[in-house]
Amino acid sequence: MRIISLGGFIDYRIQLANALSRKNTVMLVIFANTLPKENIETIDKKVELLLLGRGKPMYHPTNLLILKDFVKKVKEFRPDIIHLFGGGSMIVPFILPFIKRYPLVSTIFDPVPHLGQKNLCRIRFVLYLERKVANQIITDGEKLKEMFMKVHKIPEEKINVVPLGAYDVAPFKKHEREDLKEDGNLILFFGGICKYKGLDYLIKAEPLITKEVPNAKIIIAGRGDDFRKYEKMMVDKNNFIVYNRYITYKEGAELFQRCSVVVLPYIDASQSGVIPPAYGFKKPVVVTDVGSLPEIVDEGVTGFIVPPKNPEAFAKAIIKLLKDEKLRKQMGENAYRKLKEELSCDIVAEKTLEVYKNVIEDISKKQ
DSSP: OEEEEEESOHHHHHHHHHHHTTTSEEEEEEEGGGOOHHHHTTSOTTSEEEEEOOSSOTTSGGGGGGHHHHHHHHHHHOOSEEEEEOTTOTTHHHHHHHHTTSOEEEEOSOSSOOTTOSOHHHHHHHHHHHHHHOSEEEESOHHHHHHHHHHHOOOGGGEEEOOOOSTTHHHHHTTOOTTOOOOSSEEEEESOBOGGGOHHHHHHHHHHHHHHSTTOEEEEEOOBSOTHHHHHHOSOGGGEEEEOSOOOHHHHHHHHHHOSEEEEOOSSOSOOSSHHHHHHTTOOEEEESOTTGGGSOOBTTTEEEEOTTOHHHHHHHHHHHHHOHHHHHHHHHHHHHHHHHHSOHHHHHHHHHHHHHHHHHHHHHHO
8 A cells, every 4th residue: 555644743654664664565654844854863764755845944934845746656656545643733734635536534633733832723624624624533542533423413433542662652652761760769751731631730749759769759741831830839849850841752761761650641632642652661550641651551450540630649649659569560560561452553553454455445446
């Protein structure tokens, strides 16, 4: 099968393209200005890479000049399927007229925008276009599928659930160090900082945690919202280690190795790319019961699931893991096994390929 992958979510698309390329021909279309150098070396040699862009934002007017070249490349490639990962990007309205003649699958992770997300009108408009044009939609959780059906009135047969998978584990694992071990009672919050991530509830949980585990420290690693409002909430800043900036894969690998537990105090979510790398480094997780997070966390087996906006429950679960090393290690092993058996890139690729085949078959029947 000849597959074109384009849009956002670069880490995800690279790993999926790598897995699909083992039995298919894949073209990965990426805007050059959105591809960090450390990502290039993770692309398999079997994947045909098409870099577009002139060093400006992908929706900048000057980039419209590359559409002609893009259309030419697509025609020459003769795809059986085009897989769009839009995520609300303004490039979508410009490319849809040129690709809608092909069988089209669209991956949409968020049925509705997240709490506190900016540019809502733009995001809603673009996601509407993606939903309307796509032959089939892929999302990464059963609860999210239900939301698509309820909020957007999309028929069940048009929505497919494919797990998020271990898409960004490999780039982190590449930097794993044998000499680096778990370092004390470190609690890791990793990823972009924005309102829906519920960081304020983790900060509120800190005094409860350190009361029971005095040497515990919380690592906050990621860029995003103005961090000053969170600093003001901290009862004791000495119990926090903050890296409020972009975290490289190498730095991330060290943080995942050093920590004892990875936490996601989200108050709103679809799914999270933080859980797979946590599992990859054999770390248990504590997550809130929002979105489809509970669908990839086995309660009491790979981590704990607690109610959102509840610092007491969150602290209790973290304390339990910090105080019980045997339980923590066993959960970490369970998490790693789940990653390999249920969330591997190969499994995600197989499920995605099945969606492609169904789309092509349905179109063939209608012709």
